[in-house]
Amino acid sequence: MLKVDIDTKMKFLQGFSHKTRVQILESIKEEEKTVSQIVEELEGNQSNISQHLACLRGCGLIVGRQEGKYVHYRVRNQLVRDLLTMFDVVLEDVHKDIACCDSHID
Template identity: 75%
Template sequence: MVEIDLDTKIKFLHGFSHKTRIQILDCIKEKEKTVSQIVNDLQGNQSNISQHLACLKGCGLIVGRQDGKFVYYRVRNQLVHDLLTMFDVVLEDVQNDVACCEQYID
């Protein structure tokens, strides 16, 4: 297995470190969507969502597909999809501990 640089790991994990980015990943986990569809689903604003999409793309978690004037976003591949599913599986087990964690800084 190839050893990954610590800074690269941190940049990758940064993609998961904001509520809006997690909402976006959940929103497009099963089906690709345009920015407008994501904004509508999340009841967010387009500028904010676009910034978070750029972060997710930069972290390698999502890709965009141009179709005419629209860009459709989806999770990068099955590995990312599986990772998102695994987060939910692990959280089912540890959610009470996480909910009580006093170390969380917003």
């Protein structure tokens, strides 16, 4: 198995470190959507959503498919979908501890 350095891991995890990015991932977890569809679903603005989509692409979590003038975004693959599901499974177990955590160290 490829050994991944800690900086690469941190860049990957950064994709999950913002509420809007997690909302986008959940929005496209099961089906691809255009920026307009994501903006409408999240009730956000296109510029902000587009910036977060660029981050998610840069982190390797999503891919885009051009169709005419629209780009359709989807979660990269089943492994990323499984990871999102695993987050939910783990969070069910630790949610009480997380709720009590008010110290975040950078």
